[in-house]
Amino acid sequence: MINYNVDTDGIATITWDMPNRTMNVLNEGSIQAYAEALQKALKDDKVKGVILTSGKDSFIAGADLDMLLNADTSDAVKLTDQFSQLQKLFRSQETGGKPIVAAINGTALGGGFEICLASHYRIAAANPKTRVGQPEVKLGLLPGAGGTQRIPRLIGVMNAAPILLEGKDQTVDQAKGLGLIHEVVPAGELLPRAKAWLMAENKETVVPAYAGKSGKPIDSRAVQPWDKPGFKTPGFPGGQVWSPPGVQTFIGGNAMIAGKTNGVYPAPRAIMSCVYEGLQLPFDTALKVETRYFVSLLRGPVARSMIRTLFFGLQEANKLARRPKGVAKQEYKKIGVLGAGLMGAGIATVSVQAGLDIVLVDRDQAAADKGKAHIADELGKLAKRGRLTPDKVEAMLGKVTATPDFGALKGCDLVIEAVFENRDVKAEATKKAEAALDPKAVFASNTSTLPITGLAEASSRPDHFIGLHFFSPVEKMPLVEIIVGKKTSPETLARSMDFVQKIRKTPIVVNDSRGFFTSRVCGAFITEGHRLLKEGVPAPMIENCARFAGMPVGPLSLNDEVAIDLSWKIMDQTKRDAEAAGQKYEGSGADDVLELMVKKLERFGRKNGKGFYDYPADGKKRLWPDLGKHFPADPRWLYGEGDEKRAKEDEIRKRLLYVQAVDTARCLEGNVLTDPQDGDVGSIMGLGFAPQTGGAISLIDQVGVREFVSECDELARKYGKQFEVPKLLRDMAAKGESFYGKRTAKAA
Template sequence: MNSNFYTLSLTVDAQGVATVSIDIQDRAVNVLTPELRRDLGAAIERIASDDAIKGALLTSSKTGPFIAGADIKELVLAFDAGMTPRKGIELVAELGAQLRRLETCGKPVACAMNGSALGGGLEVALACHWRVLADDAVVALPEVGLGLLPGGGGTQRLPRLIGVEKAAPILLGGQPVKAADALALGIVNQVVPAGDVVAAARAWLLGAPEAVQPWDVKGYRVPGGAGPMAPHAVKTFTLGTAITSRNTQRNYPAPLAILSCLYEGTQVPIEVGLRIEGKYFGQLLSGPVARNLMRTMFINKNSADKLVRRPAGVDKSKVRKVGVLGAGMMGAGIAYTSALAGIDVVLLDTTQQAAEKGKDYSAQLLQKNIQRGKMPEAKAAAVLERILATTDYGDLRDCDLVVEAVFENRAVKADVTRKAAEVIASSAVFASNTSTLPITSLSEHFPRPRNFIGLHFFSPVDKMPLVEVIVGRDTSDETLARALDYVGQLKKTPIVVNDSPGFFTSRVFSTYIQEGALMLEEGVSPALIENAARQAGFPVGPFAVSDEVTLELQLKVIEQNLQDGQPETPGLSRVLGVLRTLVGEHGRIGKRAGAGYYDYPAPGVEGRKALWAGLAQIWPMKENQPAVEEVKARLLYIQAIETTRCFEEDVISHPADADLGSILGIGFPSWTGGVASFIDTLGLPAFVAECERLASTYGPRFAPSPWLKDKADNGESFHPPLSSIV
């Protein structure tokens, strides 16, 4: 008798093989929803109890992934719904019991993965006795990237199958494993073309195999050993814990929890190991880091990638040809990324040599892709062929969109804008890749301000995923929609902000590097500042990133803003003093000059950069240095309080955009979920109280506004309830 469930079907053939085919009707891909877990449990029970069934085969009726893991939309709601460690244990206990029932039912079970098996999908496969994978698919346990660990037995079955030493990198890295590598590691038993996986799994079942997992055989030992006496123990656990702690600064609890599961769980029977895994899973799910990572890096990023901010009622558009004005680092990067997306590019500069140099940037990147086996030569040649290097503005004539990417100088931007406007079509969109200059003022040099918008790319463009889309005073909805469509073509993540000096990312980021300068001027050890920043989770300290940006550019931007009438913020005159001293008096421009906050080895000379000893001579270090936590607080809170001002002034409207912009654009620690999530996790009352303490100690730049205090008093938050966005 066959059985049809909401999420799967079960059919039994004449040979007694039960085929369980998973197909969640209202989902594009199969994920482990509560309904699938319920139906899977019922199917497993029938397989175990029906004497007519001699063996079982699990597969998927969908194209794409076999199972794409857990239902993240279910998990992300858990924290705000009052998730506790105990409830977290209970959440995974049901699936754990089902999978244990499957592998101990006494009947052989094969898994035919016609697509990739990710997260919980691989955990289901690991509970089967034979695993067949499509040759174009991958397997992965990516939960660490969401602040979690595999809760369906992944931390226990994988090391028991291939050994702790081989399993650890897969669990800690979360990266996909190609089919051939999965076979070589022993994660799967067969790799065949996607259309043959069911036949291969069925053939194994008809061979009357034994229905027992290796770890259920008497005398079983974990491959390579387990516990403190294993040959790999020092490398995996002692050094592994130290390296993991260094890499995460213990801001991310999941990696260390995974190591604990591996260490504790593999020394005991698997039933106990599964309970240990459940305990750590519950702790992670009930903590804010997992919620923040899932909400920002999965739910909200997926929405942004699907252009959630795109105005309704505007027809979908596609850029066929884009013009890029300026072939420097930014322009060359935009040209490369556009050509890679299949868009014809006109790369224009003042001289043919400069334009060709910009095109050569793409040639170098393409050559690296060829050498690394990521792209065939024919495809690379086709990408490069799409880029026309020129000095002739007439070549822009049939461009759908033009991106101005010259350096931050109003006169230069105005000149290229006017020249382009004379030749491009009246329907074309014109975008400025400015990082600080207000879009509305730049659009004054364009005859059709409704078609003018800001597209702030981040360097290097080929690697940085974010684009900040800036809406000017006159920017039309159609222009915004077309700009977002272009960002979507580039497969980048857009956020939408309103016009303001510095917009959102540059405005918030500037407070980070300026706070570093202010602490230096106060006599705080520069090494303490840099190390505290890394410990807080920033990728680089304020001095290192200042050198990358260049101190000279920072100085010019601040002076330009003041010249444009932007009000001087508290502490800015002191920051100017630091920059003018370094740039003007000591010629320390930044990394490109080999001298900034850091000294750099000469080109071609081996060595590491080091903080310039002269810093301590200009700004002597005070005797009593602040605690590391105090320095971390200043660097985190100064960006957070500036973000609240951006909300208050309607520079940014959506907390999801603030979170994505801060993580993907300016390196705000991802464990926080982004700057708005950082505030909400603390709670506005606690955040306001800490800002008031910092303001009383360090100055009014930390002071919360009356608007923010009212929000705190009213029990508000920046993020809406999660149930309204998932």
């Protein structure tokens, strides 16, 4: 794991190179091996200095998250002792009396960057792809090996805030500009430059603060800034937290955290507390504070849920874990897109960015050209940000053919239909496209709700027909929901997953049903917002409770974005299909809200500037002032203080989350979803479902299946059948089972 070498000049090089891994990580084995190599260097009188580097393309990717996820968190004292060992190791590194250089040859994140921060000098190889930083907050944790203490002491609290509180990584040049890295050199000069710094004569000595009054002076290069007498934290007069700028910084920081997280993420608050408390304490004591906050987060449900879904779940999805075996990988060169509206043009945009030739088809040349203009506009935005050159933009646009001619689809490996959400319109587009396609080409529908098996009836080769449900705006939304029809072949599924990976999106695979998974659960969230509105809950209360539950927007705002008239059309189509099949249509209990907004008031959402919100010319949307006239507030929701008011808000938050979780569980029971992890990844990446929960299924585990069932039974009694749990959950509750653990409670 660790290679150790001492040259004739007395320079020890410790090289991280873990076998059978593409990246180095911090785990029990590698930490132990590194500790042994470090102590060997520090105790060897022949060693004058130490270089830390990596034998891989990256430096160190951070802590082994599998180790964190599976850590025994039952004993807080034991856990604190376990994780304080890394703090002690890094502290011994910087107080060992010998200068240590981190030769950063590639990306160093999390604990991988903290080992660099605990070095006395940091040199990075010039590489625009290299990133350094502390991303732990994105997984519900904080830097647990000194990051919250060293970074503010190096660059000040204000500069440290985006790195620690938002997990923003830095290029090596940005890090150098901040003062986190001392030098950036060509890759071939990295190790020679590190050795040159160590070999340079330095007559300046200092007695480290940790050595006490009787300590002997040592090479000042082997002493960290915070260990030198008289050190002051930069950015504050006298380095004092309680200086006026310091007080202002932390007041503003707390306000920023509250505004951005709505209080649902514990990690940013813990990080701010670490920094605030730590800067008032001796450095070694500050590290103990950091460890305690780290352990408290690791023992809580948020970090474990976020790690499981946002790291392992995403990793599995992006590696195509659900891809059918034995199917050769599809290499794409040319695809077609039917429909040049915002969705179709968005699909074309991300596809041409992936290097594909695009045939963009619409009803006439003007409509097709409008779609290509959208592509040009999106690529132009990237050029303005410096992410594309003008020449690259022109080259990409040259790969897009906008036309009303379906014959131009000849030679396409895949065609994606993104036309109007109407069964007849889609059937016509399917037949016209297939007339020009190679028999082996894949045909995909971007429908958001219509069952794929039914749409495939218009196809002459339904085994090559599949659903690829993109989310708007396509350029920003990372998820693609792949829907398998009854006749879709495993080969078609595999080839479709290859395409999603090619355009750098995250796929989840679901089986066919009306609304599939994401649209169905999205509809449950929106409809519960409608029910609350009908019950007399003020619209601002609905929207704010959703955000304070962790949702990015409220159900009314979301309905405006997806279009209220689209919701009405889906409801109307569902009703027609039920009647055509001789079945009784059961409404949601809030169909009349859609009827009022669309048919009587002609408020379709953002698309026509009128929905539950108004969209004035200044761009600042606001709730429609007359909404209260059509949906008057019930006094019982308006009055109350303290615990009574909080109880009402808690119940609204619970309803908005639980209605989605129940429907996700129904999708699992009905085999629409085949794995809980797809439900979690899909709910967060596609719907923005409260990320602090780890997803709609993880929420049930967080609450506890038995408790969740009990609470849903009460909600169903009070508010309706939308909260009735499936048999799957009742059986799990009776057995004391959970989705991600064999047993969570004593069986009933």
